[in-house]
Amino acid sequence: MKNFRQTCLLIKRIMCKPVMLIILLLVPLFLSIVHFLPERRQSTDIVSGFYIETPDSYSATFAKYLTGTSTGFVFRQYNSEEELTDDVAAGRLDSGYVLPSGISESMIKRDNSRSISVFVSPGTSFQEISSEAVYAALLKTYAADMSALMLAETYAADSPGISYDYIHEYISEHFDTYITDNDVFTISSTLSGRYISSETIIPGTFPVNILIFITIFVCGLLGLQNYMKDLNDGIYSILPPKGRASFCAKNIAAGIIPAAIINIFTMLLYSGYDKAPEVILFIVSSSAAAFIMCILFRIAFRSYRIYMTAMPFIIICTVLLSLLYWLSLK
Amino acid sequence: MFLRLVRTDLKRIKYYSLYMILSAFLLLTICLCLVIKVSDHLYSTNDRTTTLSIGIVMSADSNLSQMAYAAIADMNSYRSSCDFVEVDSVQTAMSMLDEGTLFAAIYVPDNIINDIMDGTNTPVEVYYSDTGSINTFILNDLFRSTSSMLGISQAAIYSVQSIGRSMNLPQNIQNALSNDINSMFLKCVLDRTDNFVIQQINATRAANTTDFYTCAAIVLLMTMCGTVYISFVQNVPKSYVDRLHSVHIRLPHRMISSFISIFVWEYILYVVIYLALACVTVFTGSLHVHLNSCGFLFGLAITGLVSLTVTLISFIPAGVHGCSLLLITGFIVAAYLSGFFVPETMLPNFAKSICRSSLLNHMAHTLCKLICIH
Numbered sequence: 146m147k148n149f150r151q152t153c154l155l156i157k158r159i160m161c162k163p164v165m166l167i168i169l170l171l172v173p174l175f176l177s178i179v180h181f182l183p184e185r186r187q188s189t190d191i192v193s194g195f196y197i198e199t200p201d202s203y204s205a206t207f208a209k210y211l212t213g214t215s216t217g218f219v220f221r222q223y224n225s226e227e228e229l230t231d232d233v234a235a236g237r238l239d240s241g242y243v244l245p246s247g248i249s250e251s252m253i254k255r256d257n258s259r260s261i262s263v264f265v266s267p268g269t270s271f272q273e274i275s276s277e278a279v280y281a282a283l284l285k286t287y288a289a290d291m292s293a294l295m296l297a298e299t300y301a302a303d304s305p306g307i308s309y310d311y312i313h314e315y316i317s318e319h320f321d322t323y324i325t326d327n328d329v330f331t332i333s334s335t336l337s338g339r340y341i342s343s344e345t346i347i348p349g350t351f352p353v354n355i356l357i358f359i360t361i362f363v364c365g366l367l368g369l370q371n372y373m374k375d376l377n378d379g380i381y382s383i384l385p386p387k388g389r390a391s392f393c394a395k396n397i398a399a400g401i402i403p404a405a406i407i408n409i410f411t412m413l414l415y416s417g418y419d420k421a422p423e424v425i426l427f428i429v430s431s432s433a434a435a436f437i438m439c440i441l442f443r444i445a446f447r448s449y450r451i452y453m454t455a456m457p458f459i460i461i462c463t464v465l466l467s468l469l470y471w472l473s474l475k
Numbered sequence: 476m477f478l479r480l481v482r483t484d485l486k487r488i489k490y491y492s493l494y495m496i497l498s499a500f501l502l503l504t505i506c507l508c509l510v511i512k513v514s515d516h517l518y519s520t521n522d523r524t525t526t527l528s529i530g531i532v533m534s535a536d537s538n539l540s541q542m543a544y545a546a547i548a549d550m551n552s553y554r555s556s557c558d559f560v561e562v563d564s565v566q567t568a569m570s571m572l573d574e575g576t577l578f579a580a581i582y583v584p585d586n587i588i589n590d591i592m593d594g595t596n597t598p599v600e601v602y603y604s605d606t607g608s609i610n611t612f613i614l615n616d617l618f619r620s621t622s623s624m625l626g627i628s629q630a631a632i633y634s635v636q637s638i639g640r641s642m643n644l645p646q647n648i649q650n651a652l653s654n655d656i657n658s659m660f661l662k663c664v665l666d667r668t669d670n671f672v673i674q675q676i677n678a679t680r681a682a683n684t685t686d687f688y689t690c691a692a693i694v695l696l697m698t699m700c701g702t703v704y705i706s707f708v709q710n711v712p713k714s715y716v717d718r719l720h721s722v723h724i725r726l727p728h729r730m731i732s733s734f735i736s737i738f739v740w741e742y743i744l745y746v747v748i749y750l751a752l753a754c755v756t757v758f759t760g761s762l763h764v765h766l767n768s769c770g771f772l773f774g775l776a777i778t779g780l781v782s783l784t785v786t787l788i789s790f791i792p793a794g795v796h797g798c799s800l801l802l803i804t805g806f807i808v809a810a811y812l813s814g815f816f817v818p819e820t821m822l823p824n825f826a827k828s829i830c831r832s833s834l835l836n837h838m839a840h841t842l843c844k845l846i847c848i849h
Contacts, residue, residue: 164796189609214619217612231827234676234820252670255663260672267677267684273552274613277620280667284624288631288660295659296635300644300652307642315641316634323630330591330629332622334601340612450710454491457702457799458498465505472512 148395155399158371165367169404172360173411179351180415190342193275194238196223199246203286207244211282216339218275233264240265240272242279252287253294289313289320354427355467357412361404361428362435363460368400369393369439370456377449397439405432476722477732484736488707492740495703499696499744503751506692511761513688526555527610530562530571533583544583551668552617572604579603579614591629624667628660678818681840686763686847690839691815693748694777697741698806701785704737705798708789730790738782745774749846763847770846777838809835 159165195211197204212220223229226243233241241264251259261279265272293313323329372393375381381389405428412424442459446452531544548559560577562568568580582600584590590597601618603611635656639649681687719729749771752764788802810816812826813835822830830836 164800191609191613214623215616216619217609217614217616230676231820234678234680235818236678236821255659257669261670263671263673264676265673266675271613272673273555274617274620276668276671277552277624278616280670281620281623281627283670284627284663288627289634291659291663292631292635292656295656296638296652299655300639300642300648312638315638316631319634319637320630323633324626328594328596328630328633329626330596330622331598331626332601332618333598334603334615334618336601336603336606336611336615340609342609450706451494453795454494454703454706455498457699457803458502461699461803462501462505465502465509469505469508469512472509 148391151392152395152399152402155368155371155395156403159368159396159399160403162367165364165400165403168360168363168367169407172357172408175351175356176353176411176415179353188342188344190219190340191217191239191271191275192219192221192237193240193242193271194221194223194229194232195242195244195279196226196229197244198226198248201249203249204244207282207286210285211279214282215278216336218271218278220275220278230264233266233269236266236268240269240275242276249287252283253290255291285324289317292316292320352467352471353412353415354431355471357408357428358431358435359460359463359467361401361408361431362438362463364400364404365397365435365439366400366442366456366459368397369443370452371400372396372443373446373449373452393443394436394440397436397443400439401432401435405429476724477728480719480724480728480732481735484732485739488704488736488740491703491707492743495700495740495744496747498703499700499748500751502696502699503692503748506696507689507755507762510685510688510692513684526558527578527614528560528576529557529614530560530568530577530580531583532562532565532568532580533585533587547621550621556614556617569602572602575604577604578610581618591625594633596629624664628664631660632656678820679814680819681843683763683847684818685761686843687839688815689752689762689764690842690847691810691813693745693752693842694781694835694839695806695810695815696748697744697777697781698784698802700744701737701741701781702799702802704733704740704785705789705802706795707736708733708786709795709798726790730786733789734782734786737785738778741782741785742774742778745778746771749774752846765846765848767846767848770842773842773845777842780834780838809833813839815839 195208197208208222212222221238223232223241229238229241229243232238243262243264245259245262248259248261251257263272263276290313293309293316296316297309297312375392375396376389381392384392409424409428412428413421416424442452446455533541533544544559547553548557553559562571562577562580565580565582568577568582571577572580580602582602584597584599587597587599599622601615603614605611632653636649636653639652644652677684679687716729719725749764749766752762753766756762756764784806785802788798788805791798791801793801812822812829813833814822814830815835819827819830819836
């Protein structure tokens with residue numbers, strides 16, 4: 146009974162610390178934020194982007210053909226290169242194509258003076274396939290002009306009086322007729338329409354258990370700090386070593402108990418009352434682990450000053466190790 | 476008197492520095508494990524990159540078809556996504572599709588090349604085992620892109636041949652024109668990859684994600700270790716401060732002296748970490764940190780910034796806990812806004828613009844360029 150009363154008094158004392166109150170409010174606050182966050186959705190679409198640096202008379206044809214003919218890929222046009230590269234780098238786009246200024250002239254003259262920059266990230270999977278679609282769209286856009294220029298430059302001299310404009314007009318007209326009348330090679334398949342993407346909700350991966358363990362552990366460390374400070378101030382000097390050890394355990398428990406109680410209620414609200422046995426078991430085991438770790442730190446750090454110096458590191462290392470553990474589980 | 480204060484502070488700080496070096500090594504080990512792990516988790520792994528089994532049905536006696544098939548199967552886009560299997564007949568291919576041993580089957584009609592040459596254009600038939608999955612539609616896009624390149628070339632060739640006839644060009648010129656336009660489009664299609672320049676980028680905008688996070692970890696580590704020195708500045712008896720006052724040593728002098736002591740030990744820490752990382756590079760090969768004079772010199776700039784921040788925060792009269800909390804919280808916010816936790820391109824828009832002008836981000840990038848050599 147005396148031990149219980151002493152622990153209650155120590156709890157009352159530690160609860161007056163502003164740091165303790167902040168830490169205790171941390172878990173309910175974080176879990177409320179996580180609870181009210183919108184669900185993360187992931188589309189099964191494979192999206193590639195393109196950006197035309199200097200749009201010209203060919204740009205619309207290219208964009209229309211590229212976005213209109215693909216059935217699996219989604220090609221999205223961007224208004225700035227920066228936005229495009231950001232989305233590729235962040236993994237939101239499979240790949241990004243930047244058509245530089247003068248690409249039309251370079252394609253028609255076939256001088257290879259301009260190249261299309263293809264931005265890929267380590268997460269890119271389908272760049273080789275999407276670049277086939279991009280090149281098919283480029284060829285569709287420029288084939289007639291390429292042919293007209295070649296003919297005008299090489300053979301027009303053999304037919305004086307025939308202008309480039311006539312050649313261009315003739316070829317463009319016939320070219321479109323062949324394409325629209327399907328007088329060229331095609332493939333026929335059992336597939337029709339476009340791919341209809343489905344959106345999947347990504348399950349929440351917020352590491353609740355790790356956050357709860359860290360808060361319980363930090364509260365235990367604050368309890369130990371109280372004991373070390375009292376010891377340093379000579380408050381326990383009249384007690385025998387056994388009595389000091391008992392106060393050490395009570396101080397640590399005084400830090401852990403409020404954290405455990407608050408976390409049980411928060412976790413029950415977060416995960417549902419049907420998981421009560423699992424939640425209680427987890428909190429009890431976390432509290433026991435935190436208690437043992439604090440006792441070990443008491444054995445390792447004999448001086449209050451060293452303990453105070455080491456405390457931020459203990460917390461940082463615990464957070465980093467927990468993060469590492471969480472990443473290993475993913 | 477001031478020099479004596481500096482000497483005393485340098486002696487006093489040695490007591491804390493032993494703990495700092497020990498803590499730094501512990502943190503370094505954890506941070507390195509995190510750096511290597513984080514790089515693996517930045518991008519989601521895509522299981523759709525496995526090759527799909529495609530059955531191809533064509534008459535074995537058609538040499539031209541075989542050549543065309545070999546050319547297509549050798550294309551990078553097909554090699555990366557398809558695994559071609561030759562099948563005897565359409566019936567066999569259909570039963571294999573039903574069984575699920577084939578993902579798709581392509582039926583190439585007999586004499587297809589001759590048909591293309593004479594303008595008959597018999598279509599190639601493609602059958603899929605699954606008509607709803609993304610893989611099917613992606614494969615369909617690949618087939619359509621390849622066939623449309625051929626179709627577009629054909630349309631252009633036919634148009635040129637037509638104008639050649641309408642211009643009443645001599646027969647030998649018309650033949651030469653046909654050959655030229657054919658070879659022009661053949662060259663265009665075969666050399667199409669020359670039009671693309673691949674540029675690898677990543678979320679951190681550094682040459683390598685692991686390198687960037689290693690450099691970010693160095694800055695992070697030095698600042699976190701700076702918390703040790705808060706006790707060094709705060710745990711000064713009032714009587715000692717009064718004695719310093721009596722010899723005209725005031726707060727600015729104490730700040731400068733503390734800054735010098737912190738700077739010296741932070742730089743020692745930087746050098747130790749740099750050497751340790753270079754050793755890890757030599758023995759494991761998982762990092763790319765190399766020793767060079769620029770790396771050591773740039774360390775002075777990083778140390779200066781970290782020491783200044785730690786010194787200024789340490790002199791705030793908020794106690795050791797308050798100052799530690801302020802330093803850690805402030806640094807975590809600054810590190811987040813500098814792309815140390817979430818990569819720059821994955822940050823929200825407001826943070827992205829801050830990140831691009833952030834001093835910490837620039838420091839990590841410069842350090843990355845100076846010490847990480849591939």
